[in-house]
Structure formats: C-alpha cells, structure tokens
Amino acid sequence: MIDTDYVIGQDNFQGKMLFSVDLHGKVFGISALLILLFVVLTLALQEEVSPLFNGMREWLTNNLSWFFLSAANIFVLLAVGLIFTPLGKVRLGGAEAKPDHSYIGWFAMLFAAGMGIGLMFYGVSEPISHYDTAMAGITVENGMRTDWAPLGAAAGDAAAARELGMAATILHWGLHPWAIYAIVALALALFSYNKGLPLTIRSIFYPILGERVWGWPGHIVDILAVFSTLFGLATSLGYGAEQATAGLHYLFDVPDTNVTRVLLITAITLIALCSVVAGVNSGVKRLSELNMGLAFLLLLFVFFVGPTTELVSDFFTNLLSYATHLPALSMPFSRDDMEYSQGWTAFYWAWWISWSPFVGMFIARVSRGRTVREFLIAVLVVPTLVCVLWMTVFGGTAIGQVESGMDDVANAALELKLFMMLSHLPLSTITSLIGIILVMVFFITSSDSGSLVIDTITAGGKIDAPTPQRVFWALISGVIAIALLLGGGLGALQAMVISTGLPFAVVLLIGSFGIIKGLMSEPRNQN
Template sequence: MSEPMHKDQDPDLLIDTDFEAGQDNVQVLGLDVHNPVFFVSAVVIVGFVILTLMFGETASDFFNWLRPAITNMFDWMLLIAGNLFVVFSLILIFTPLGSIRLGGAEARPDYGYMGWFSMLFAAGMGIGLMFFGVSEPLSHYASSFGGVVMENGVRTDWAPLAGAEGDAHAARLNAMAATIFHWGAHPWAIYAVVALALAFFSYNRGLPLTLRSAFYPLLGERIWGWPGHVIDTLAVFATLFGLATSLGFGAEQALAGLNFLFGIPVTETAKIVLILFITSIALASVVAGLDAGVKRLSEINMVLALLLMLFIFFFGPTLVIMTGLWENTVAYVTNILPLSNPFGRTDTNFLQGWTAFYWAWWISWSPFVGMFIARVSRGRTVREFITCVLVIPTIVSIIWMSTFGGSAIDQVIDHGNTAVADSDQAVMLFEMLKSYPLTQIASFIGIVLVMVFFVTSSDSGSLVIDTITSGGIEEPPVAQRVFWATFEGIVAIVLLIGGGLGALQAAAVTTGVPFALLLVVMMWSIWKGLNEERKALKS
C-alpha cells in the first residue's frame, strides 16, 4: 500500500496493489525524488527559466499575446467546466454519498474548525482577495456592469445583468454580483472536487496522496505507468505557474504599499529583492513544518485579516456595508445564471478578460489548494467537507468583498474620492485607506497581511509539489521542499521580468486549460469511487 494503514481504515476497502508510495524513487543529493516526474518537471522548469531570461523581449511579446489568445479560444469550455463543478458538488451534498467519511467510518478530524478554516482560507485565495478586494468592484462599476458594455470607452451593447444605466444603486449591485461571482461558489467548487478526490482515494483506498490516484477507477494499474506520470507532471506545472501568478500579484501589492508608506521606489530590482526576501521567510516556514509553519501563519493571517476588515467596517460606511451584505448576496444569487452562461455573450471583456482568466487561474491552483485541503481534512464526512469548503468560504468572500468593495465604491461615487479609482490596481487599497484614521497603521497591517499570505502560499505550494514529485510520500525530505519553494520564487521573478503580470497570467491560463479537462474526468472517477464505497459499506 501507499502508506501505513490508518487504524480507522477498513482493510476490505483498500485497493489491492503492489505499488507503494516512493517505490520508483531515487536518492539524489539527499532528495527522495520520483522518477520521472521530478526530473521532467525540474528540467522543463529550469529550461523555461533560462529561455525566458535569454529572450526577454521576445518572451514578453509572446506572453502578452498568449493570455488573450487562450481565453478567447477556450472561454466557453472554462465556463461550462466551472458550472459542472458547482452542480457536482451540490449533488454530493444532497445524496447519500455525503455520509461517507474521509479516512473510514471511525476517523475523526485532525484539526479543529478554526485551524481548518484558517488553512483553507489562507491557501485558497488570500493574496487575491487583498489585491482585487477594492480594485475589481470598482473596475466592474466603471465598465460593463454600470449597465452597458464598453469597449475602449465606446458603448457596444447592453450588459448581461439587469440594466443599470442611470441607476447608480443597480450599477453597484451589478458590480458586486460580478465580483462575488469570481470569488464565490465556482472557484471553491473547483478546489472541492480536487481535494475530495485526493482525500478519498488516499485515506479510504490507501493510494498515494497524488493526482494520479484520483483516476484509479478509470485507469486501474495504468496510473503507475506513463498516464500517471503525465497527470502528475501536468499537476506540477499547473501548481507552479498558478502559484507564481499569485506571488506576482502579492509582490506588486506589497511593493505598492511600501512605496505608499515609505517611498520605496517601484522598480524591477525592488520587486526581485522583495520576492527573494519573502521567499526566504517561506523557507524558514518550510523547515518549521506544517503545524508549526503553515498552520501558525494561517491563524495569524486570519486574525490580521479580521482586524483589517473590522477596521474598515467600523470606520467606513458601516450602514452601507451592512445593507450591502444582504443586497449583494441576493444580487449574486439572482444573477449567477446569466453570469455563468457561456453562450451568446457580447460582454467579451468580462467573459474573457475576467471570468475565463479567473477560472483557468483557479484550475491551475487546484492541485496545490486541493492537495493541501486534502491533507488537513481527514476525518470529515463528504457532506461536511463539501459544505464547509464550498459554502463557508463563499460567505467569507461575500463579507470581504462587500466590506472592501462596498467601501471603495462609496468613497468614489458618494464622496468624490476619484483618486482611488484612478490609481493602479495594486495601490487602490492603500489609496482608499487614506480617508480612514490611523492610515499608516492600517496600511502597514495590509502590507504584512499580503506578505504572510505570500509566505503561506509558497510554503503550502512547495509541500504539494514536493508530495507529487516524491510519488505521494506525505513526509518527503525537507531539503526537497526547500528546492521547490526556491524555484517558486525564481519562476515568479523570471515571469515578472519577462512580461510583468501579463506573463504570469498567461502561464496560469496555459496550464489551467488542459487541466480543466482532467478535472471533468476526475468527477466521473469520484462518483464511481464513492458509489463503490457505499455499496461495500452496505453489504
């Protein structure tokens, strides 16, 4: 079997295979690497770094072309896949399959709810909420969801939501509904599908905690051959580039905050130094381990995020935020169908520039977040797992966006603070905080929050890649995690140099599209596995 059997596992339900986690591994310089997944992944990524540095200008032009080309071509596929993940997750909640417990009938959770939620939230989308919490609602308010579709400042067609032309309140609701759509049920359903597959086939069937195991009901023993190698290698690429995108956003915003507070110039050199500095902190967290490192930092993140959100709530437009919580939720629920419709759309900027990119980004993150969630979710029932992973973070996202986005729109529209809307995306949060008391303290907390999110993402990302490239061993050598954490920072630096955030987004989209097809097939595999488990338990 892949790992020593947990005492709660039913031995009759474990998959009978001669494969053991790490059996194909080789020892290289103290690393326990799975051949060929580690070597192919490492060689391709090193080659990518070298070529991007050698052909900087050409690489920049290519990356800036690549992202819109892919989202324009595959927007319909990404939206359909996103809808399928949500529907599949909801079905699992309301069917008898939801009563199956991850790890066996007697298994109990390794972490309490607070620690569990903290790690889910920090790993899932912490940096993104900081970067887009203010900027995205303002962007949607100023463009298509003010009631009309605008292309280069020219009206082209009506927006897909209820018309809001001349109605500022309706325009706000449309903007908030569009924003919450990108941070609500759809991305968390993507994470839930991958995490459930990994947790179930590892903890209930005794397979290695790696992506190939999720396809055992469909591929059987072939997952130990080249099909499994391809799946795991693609998962490494998706994780690394999806993570690099988030680290790039985090570096941009942290440096913008440092410039805002201390006048540190925003230069390529400064970005590189900042990424290196934060990566070094992440390395210390890697060495400390999961409980002492990621768990502790995630809980610090939750406290800081709550403090910043409460600060904005009480010192900002409290009544507007409170009213908006309900109204924004209703707007999100009532508009989720037109927003998720992939066909007959004329709002191409929103469809391709926002939604298709987000879905590809979330999908590219899904091996990382999914495996991390799986590692900390043993002992939960499928119903509890899906409900908490899908519903709780969606509620948190609604509260977060209503607080930050609602305050930003209120400042711009009701108080004429146009400097917020006119700022660069990375600066909008700090520009908004200018109107609050204790601006310096609040801004500093914001910078620290971004940096800690950066560290937890890098740490947990290296843990996931390390697990995949070691053949599913849950506790591979620390030196191996150090290797991958270092390369995550290097890839983020190289992509920023070779094309800025556009290059980072192109890399995430490129790996996210093929992985979307794998996740659709994965749902079928989960369904088969859960049904087999239920029949076995009833017999």
C-alpha cells in the first residue's frame, strides 16, 4: 500500500528528495557523463562504430522482436482492461478534482501530441513501402519465404495491396503506440496528482520499492528513462534532418550531404535554445500552435486536391481493415512476417517506448481531473483516429499516384517520397516548402519539449528547474543526433533507440504492476 501522506511539494524538496534538484544530483551527473562519453567516442571513432551500430540493430531485431511485440501487446491489454474494470472510475487528482481543460481543448492537445516528425517522414513512405511489397507477391528461395507477407501478398491485385499495406501501416500508428504512451501518462498522473510524488519515472515504483525508490534503485530507473528519452528524441531529430535536407536539395539544389545535415541540426538546435530561454508559454507553445495550423492546412490541401471521395471511403475501409487484421499483425511469433516484424514493428515499438516518457509526461500534465476510464478512451481513440486520417490522406494519395503510373513516387528514397507526392499536386513548390517548415518546427518543438522532460526527470520531478539545465539537454540532444548520423546514419539511430528501448520496456512492464497497486488504493465511489 502506498503511503498517501508522503506528499512532496513541487518547490519543497527536502531530505531524501534533494537527490537531483541541481547539477550535483546523481541522475543528472551520471546521465550527463555517460552521454558525453558516448558522443566523444562516436565522433572520434566514426568508421569503427558504424558496423557496430548496424550489427547491434540487426542482432536486437532478429533475436528480440518477439519481446518488443509481446510487451506492446501487454500494454494494449492493460490499457483496454482498465477501461472495463472498476479501477476506471478513479479520478486523476482525487475524487473532487475538476478537469483543467475543456474536452475540445484537451482533445486538441492530444492531437498535438500525436503529430510529429515521424508522421511527416513516414506518412507517404510507409504506406508506399508496404503497398509495393504486397503487390510484389510471394517469392520463395530455398524453401523459405523471403518477403514480409504478414497478411499474405496481393500478387498484383492493387485493391488488396492497398488494403494490406494500409493495415500494416496503421498498426504502427494506432492502438499500440498510444497504449504505451497512455500507460506512462497514467502512471505519472496517478502518482503525481493522487499520491503527491514527484513527476518522474521512479515514482511509479513506489508501491514496489517503497522508500528505496529514493535511493539507487530509483536513480537507475530515472537514468534509464533519461537515456531512453534522449535517444528517442535524437532518432526523431535525425529523421527530421534527413527529410529536411532531402527537401532542400529537391527544391533549391542544396547539397544532400552530411555537412548540410550537421549545419541544419546545428542551426535548428540553436533556434530551439531560443525557445528554451523564452519559456514554455512564449516559446514552444507558440511554435506548436503554428505547426498545428500548418499541418492541418497541409492535410486539408492534400485531401481536397487529391482523390477526395476515394479518401473519405478509404478512411473507413482502412479502419475496418486495421481492426480485422490487428490480431494477425500483432502476433509476436508469426512464421511469415519476419522481415516485417523485425525490420518495421520491433523498431517502431522500441522507438515509441523510448519516446514514451516525453509524450507520457505531456499527456499527464494536461489530463488532471479526468477519470481513468475517460482518460484511456480519449488517449487511445482520439490520436489513433488522427493518425489513421493522416496516413489515409497522404499515403492513400501517394498510392493512387503510383497506380496511375507515377513511378517517381514509388522509386524515391524514403525521405523524399513526401515531396515527390506533393510534386504531382497543384502549388507543389509552396506545399513542399510548407512541408520543410513543418519538419523544422517539429524539430524545434521536439528538442524544446524533450529537453524539458529530460530536465524534469534529472531534477527529481521539479518542473521549474533552472533554464541552464534545459539548455544543456537541448544542446546534448542535437549533438547526439549529429554523432549518430555521422557514426552510421539512420541505422545508428535505429540501433540506439532499440538498445535503450529494451531496458526501458522492462522498466515499464514492472511499473505496470505498480500502476495497478496504485489504482487499487484509490477511492472509486465516483460517477
């Protein structure tokens, strides 16, 4: 049972809680030292570390894809299960707590959390990739199936390939990632608002570890959360740099080289620092509002100038296809989808797990006053529908172009597919420029918000730690993205996000038990 009298104020850290309020804290010191050492070695030994990173990625996905798929399934089952149990009546913030935001405002912020560099990078490229492999049919070499074929192959049937490709895409942007985020957000909100504990990952383990959570066991949990978040953030920044560079090369013939990527990451990181110094309300809030408006306008533009009627129909068809094929796609031991589950799903689940402290803390901070039931329903359903809509509009439009013979869309590199799709629509130069701006501003807001989350963790849950600490983490996230791109490109980014996602997945699985214990200690006599 949790000691509900053990209340810690946001600005009153004393005794055992003094562990990481300033730069001398163990979590901050150890995390910063290890990360700086990693950056120095990666930059100094670029040729040596590249094959190491690629080998790590291959070994982890080949041997542990079953673990990532199983863990994600557990999070989905836990989130859905809590909705239908009496524990769903628990109110975040206590029985008398009132929501801080209206439903419309709350849904808008959940929508904002669901948008990011990943949707810009994969919104066109992933549906096209799965569509192409489904269209190719099943090939057999030495008695082994060599394609991903998680649902069978369409073998030239365009309608079937579209259905299978979109179902396989939506898996990675639907219930599973949002269940991961929901569990982390629920835990942070419950233990912060209801139990009075700091807004940090170690608090989830209080029901399991008791007072030991303020010692080394808790330090280790928070250090793993820092590493997980930082490399998840660096991966997103790396993808953003790749796509922005490709777009600038396509529009303005800017050299598509590592020098350009480094300069781009450096420039955007410096802009992010200005946002950090300006503060959340003046900096990241305004940039987020700008980006949400631009993203919505771009979505509407593609929807109305693309095959509008077909896209409306496809939205519901894709939802049905996703629901129909969800059990088969999420199976961890399927015999026919090794390339799909290892090359795509295992990486995605590790990425979402690494990203979960960031998104989870954001969701927790805007969800006070909601019951667990309405919280989980909203977090699972609203962002999932937004992601399905985004993938349907961008991916569906691109697939239609490929079916019409526009081979440049199908043959372009992943980071260039969005711009190739836009090139076949009106006002392509303007929309492509908006796409680049979106990627860059997502880059800035991700760096700013991510540094805030990491700083909160390393400051023991203190949400108003000194600005120089956030500046430090914003700089470090940019430097890590540069180091990984130079030390192995996207393969290195994927390798590190899987490597850090693995131990943090174990942390979340154990922490799930703490969530249940915490909810069971709460009053549930609420309507």
